[in-house]
Amino acid sequence: MQSEQNQYTVSGTDIEEVKRKNAASGMSYKEVMEYLASTGGKNTKMFSDTNIDEVKKQTQHPH
Numbered sequence: 001m002q003s004e005q006n007q008y009t010v011s012g013t014d015i016e017e018v019k020r021k022n023a024a025s026g027m028s029y030k031e032v033m034e035y036l037a038s039t040g041g042k043n044t045k046m047f048s049d050t051n052i053d054e055v056k057k058q059t060q061h062p063h
Helices: 015-023 029-038 052-060
Strands: none
Touching: none
8 A cells, every 4th residue: 555645735735634624624614504504594595495485385375
């Protein structure tokens, strides 16, 4: 098995180290917004897959 060679940006940043830290840092901004949209967060409509017309129809005419 070959050892992994670290790759660096022009400014000297270790790319693999950044990837490891990002993977361990938790949810991304987009993931947080999608989570909030799915759980009723405010101002998250653009991240929601809820069909507003269907919800209105169901609440106006419950089965």
